[in-house]
Amino acid sequence: MNLNDVSLFIRIVETGSFTSAAESLGIQKSTISRRIAQLEDDLGVRLLQRTTRKLKLTDDGEELFARCQPLINELDTAKDYLSSTQINPRGRLKITMPSDLGVFMMNEVVGTFMKRYPLIMLEVELSTRLIDLIEEGVDLAIRVGELADSSLIARRVATVSRGLYASPAYLKQHGTPKTPDDLQNHECYGVLKAVDLWEFDNWDEAVEVKGKLKANSISFIREILLQDMGIARMPKVFCRDSVQQGKLVEILESYVSSPIEVNALYPSRRHLNPKVRLFIDHMMEMIGDHPWVTEQMIVPVAGPKKY
Template sequence: MNLNDVSLFIRIVETGSFTSAAESLGIQKSTISRRIAQLEDDLGVRLLQRTTRKLKLTDDGEDLFARCHPLINELESAKDYLSATQDNPRGRLRITMPSELGVFMMNEVVGTFMRRYPQISLEVELSTRVIDLIEEGIDLAIRVGELADSSLIARRVATVSRGLYASPNYLQQHGTPTTPEDLSDHECYGILKSVEHWVFDGWGEAIPVKGQLKANSISFIREILLQDMGIARMPRVFCRNCVQRGELVELLPDYPSPPIEVNAIYPSRRHLNPKVRLFIDHMMEMIGDHPWVNEQLVTPIESLA
């Protein structure tokens, strides 16, 4: 049994298809098919049931995956550790992050990391879905907002200041709130997650809010605000130009919105992938000067050494 073929089998299961595995590894799909067929011949069992639309593990395939997945991870960790101790670390690093965080904040971090470590290949998935890092073989997730309880390790990267915004026309039509309590009478749009109560510094209790719209894109919500449709809580830097042009107004400056956290999440493995450490260290070098980050609120992650 060839361990390289076993590793390839694990990759197919992680990505969900021969095509995705081939694209992620940069090899031909026909090569993958041939090597899996050879692995099945070596073992004398069928591992995968393949159709034109679906890929399903057989019982033997599920057993091989369950037994070999942690072993392959350990081998990859050992290889990563040895690679990271060299002058030119190499290998693959898989990262997931929300789309707009990637496009507007993390793109420069990723670009400079690639120039700094040209032998490390990056796979970045931009998505708002909560990915099972261990199940899908993801090394690092960058997530925004409150974190659910889990066995994963979370390191706070930074905090981003937020404000409350609406268009002048909306305020002219519906009135301008002067206290958080007034928001109960307005259309309040949630971002990323369904939030039914907003908290404000200097105001004792959470305010119940309601609105016709919830979305997972701050760009989309901002466009809705520009159509005079309601009030939303947004990163300040994302609305700064609109405020300067008079298209949006920041509300309730005496009752600041709590900042939102940006966290780096990675699996709780016995040996941390050294490339994750390299990326986080590099990110912390870059992120403090980014306009999305409130410099007075930046909190460096703890040392991973």
């Protein structure tokens, strides 16, 4: 029995299909099919019932998966650990993060990480979509904002300070809000979710804002603000240049907008992949020197927790 073939079998079951396993591992689907057939021949049993629509484990397949999954996971962890302790760690590291965070901050982290560990192959997906890290073979997710309930481990990387911004022309036409409650009479643009509540540290109740636009990109929302279209809550440093140029104005400055968290997420069902640990440690080191921090707009924090 070839352990590499057993590892492929485990991956197929975890991802739910030959196609997903092939994509996550970067190999041909036909190669996986051939190796699983060889594994079944070696064992003399059928492990998977394959149809055009779904994949189902046989009784023997369920038994092999239950017994071998923990062993394969431990072997993978051991290989990752040994790789990370080498002078030149190697292997694949797949990361997902929001586009704005990647372009305006994490690009420096990724670039310097590549120089520091040239034998680690990085795959970075810039997206805000919620994904199953295990199913899609993603090692680490960097997320901004509230976290949904999950079995993942979350490590808070930073806290981002925010403010409310609008163009001078918009405020001249529609008036400048005096209190957070006044925001209910304005076009307020925010993130893609059913209810958008804006909280302030020194205001008793959260304000439910409404507007004709929601988006998953702060770059996009900022461009809409520059067209004199409404009010948005943005990272302060992200609007700094526009404010200095007189294109945007920060409003309600005496009412402190609740900051937003940046978290690193990784699966909790196995020990932390050492390459993930290397990236997180490097990220924390780089964030400490980032311009956002020197302006006290991001405060690094530590301490992983399950959520």
